[in-house]
Amino acid sequence: MNLSKPIARPSLHEELVDRVRELIIEGELEPGTKIPEKELCENFGVSRTPMREALKVLANEGLAVLEPNRGAWVSTVTMEELEETFPVLAALERLGGELACVNGTDTQIAFVRERHDDMVRHFKARDRQPYFKANQDIHDGILRAAANPVLSQHHRVLASRAKRARFLANISDARWSQAVDEHEDIIAALEARDGVKLGQILSEHLMNKFAALKERVDG
Amino acid sequence: MNLSKPIARPSLHEELVDRVRELIIEGELEPGTKIPEKELCENFGVSRTPMREALKVLANEGLAVLEPNRGAWVSTVTMEELEETFPVLAALERLGGELACVNGTDTQIAFVRERHDDMVRHFKARDRQPYFKANQDIHDGILRAAANPVLSQHHRVLASRAKRARFLANISDARWSQAVDEHEDIIAALEARDGVKLGQILSEHLMNKFAALKERVDG
DNA sequence: TGACTGGATTATGAATTCATAATTCTTTAT
DNA sequence: ATAAAGAATTATGAATTCATAATCCAGTCA
Structure with a gap:
């Protein structure tokens, strides 16, 4: 019996960080455009809470920019x-x-x-x-x-x-x-x-x- | 009249990221210990949502470690x-x-x-x-x-x-x-x-x- | 026509609620 | 007395709700 590792179920936000990061890097979400929070939530079948957690992480990495009360935008590449x-x-x-x-x-x-x-x-x-x-x-x-x-x-x-x-x-x-x-x-x-x-x-x-x-x- | 900058009201989670980061760096939250989410929320007078967003960011920076279903811990300094x-x-x-x-x-x-x-x-x-x-x-x-x-x-x-x-x-x-x-x-x-x-x-x-x-x- | 006003609509930030996993406590059996 | 099992409690992850800020749009007036 293998006890070496517990069943790893990554939390939603971690999964979302990876997925949305990929969307940004691959250019599916274009620099300077608004990140369609609601749409992404629907596509991934999750609620807004974990998605917003993920966006905060991506903003911290510099891939997104959060404008207070105006939502998240894909950061521009200047x-x-x-x-x-x-x-x-x-x-x-x-x-x-x-x-x-x-x-x-x-x-x-x-x-x-x-x-x-x-x-x-x-x-x-x-x-x-x-x-x-x-x-x-x-x-x-x-x-x-x-x-x-x-x-x-x-x-x-x-x-x-x-x-x-x-x-x-x-x-x-x-x-x-x-x-x-x-x-x-x-x-x-x-x-x-x-x-x-x-x-x-x-x-x-x-x-x-x-x-x-x-x-x-x-x- | 000064129009140069809009009134900047940083969102709660940003403020919390800075505050909790400081707690960790200054050692008030000791390496290896559990981050008392509820207590911090009460101290700062905020709900769990922005606090959890902040913890995700700090985890991404390497100052905290998130254990699925077991909460956030201050990362150890080895x-x-x-x-x-x-x-x-x-x-x-x-x-x-x-x-x-x-x-x-x-x-x-x-x-x-x-x-x-x-x-x-x-x-x-x-x-x-x-x-x-x-x-x-x-x-x-x-x-x-x-x-x-x-x-x-x-x-x-x-x-x-x-x-x-x-x-x-x-x-x-x-x-x-x-x-x-x-x-x-x-x-x-x-x-x-x-x-x-x-x-x-x-x-x-x-x-x-x-x-x-x-x-x-x-x- | 075109700019401004004020209400309707929508999106956002944050609090709250809810389901479930983890932990603690109690009870029972050995 | 100790260990195991199971119930009660608590904490966590995520969905939902709610208040408010931003945006849109129709109506008004210059």
């Missing part, structure tokens, strides 16, 4: 906000790289290598979707190898804000191949367990990505 | 958690130092200098409370000079977790004077606007503080 977010995210990426080289298991590093090779294949075939997926897995894998839940949590919150800049996906060919080059350095530093170097590359990698984004927007 | 928190905080401190040198106004830097001189005076007089206050003001001042709200917010959340390690205040004489020495380097780098150096010192300063803490605990 360039100004991205200018603030990316450097912080880069700082956390750097730490993630440093820690991954110290704490990562060989298995974890091997996994990142696998996904790296996959990614390069997808790049050569110019398969965007699988490329982005592999790319995501690589960065997630490094963060997991860093083995620091506090770091992961804060990274997740910030990444969710950054991810909402839809145009991030509109990558130019020049930037795309530059990114792949950078990834060669990333995997090399990781396998050499050169933490300082990996951290630096990851940080620069992200800031380059941001620079490319800016060029697209106001260039 | 050495393991601190081992995870401090490096992240150090990474943010580093960024804060770098940005302060770029974005800080001369006035802001002059303010930090003032508080630095105050702090040194308090150190010489061995006045602990004013020393800690000046120290706090210095670090807050640098962060404000960095002018990055996203950074500030995440720093605040992490600092609140670290701050709960009460024994941080039990500083040894040796560590105390070492800390003051480090602060001389901090103010020098800030006034020279040497961001890389300031970031590095701030990061090391914090990790030294943590090392001293660890020595006290398991040394």
Whole structure:
């Protein structure tokens, strides 16, 4: 008989936080628009109480904005906000790289290598979707190898804000191949367990990505 | 007639988040103990709804833990958690130092200098409370000079977790004077606007503080 | 026509109510 | 006396209700 864990029934509000967060990140609820509280309650089949609890949490994460007596709105993604977010995210990426080289298991590093090779294949075939997926897995894998839940949590919150800049996906060919080059350095530093170097590359990698984004927007 | 801002009446839950957060940080609600929801409601004169909303937010910040059907508890401060928190905080401190040198106004830097001189005076007089206050003001001042709200917010959340390690205040004489020495380097780098150096010192300063803490605990 | 007023409608914030899970207390059996 | 079972109590999670603020809309007047 397995006593290891009680039956976990996550409370409604927790479930709602995840679901609504996903709606915002995926853009189904568009930045700047009103969050249709009633409609969401009906769709999810819950009352307003847990939904409002969830909205408060999302507001605290910066994905929603609560206007007193006027309801909840999806926070806007401004360039100004991205200018603030990316450097912080880069700082956390750097730490993630440093820690991954110290704490990562060989298995974890091997996994990142696998996904790296996959990614390069997808790049050569110019398969965007699988490329982005592999790319995501690589960065997630490094963060997991860093083995620091506090770091992961804060990274997740910030990444969710950054991810909402839809145009991030509109990558130019020049930037795309530059990114792949950078990834060669990333995997090399990781396998050499050169933490300082990996951290630096990851940080620069992200800031380059941001620079490319800016060029697209106001260039 | 002043139309610049509408009458801001913060909602109950926001007020409660701040108040209860303070209770937890200041240790009035002790780590590991149950949060007396009903009692708090009575003390603050509010119903359970806004209080529960606040508790969800605090749980999301890591200050409380919600156990399904068993209520809210003040999260414990374990050495393991601190081992995870401090490096992240150090990474943010580093960024804060770098940005302060770029974005800080001369006035802001002059303010930090003032508080630095105050702090040194308090150190010489061995006045602990004013020393800690000046120290706090210095670090807050640098962060404000960095002018990055996203950074500030995440720093605040992490600092609140670290701050709960009460024994941080039990500083040894040796560590105390070492800390003051480090602060001389901090103010020098800030006034020279040497961001890389300031970031590095701030990061090391914090990790030294943590090392001293660890020595006290398991040394 | 177009701006203003005041009532009707709706949405929001918060209190209250309700069903159920957890805990405590009492009783019973060994 | 102790342990187990079951009833009573309490606390929790969520739905509902209620007061009020915001919005909408028709009617009025310039």
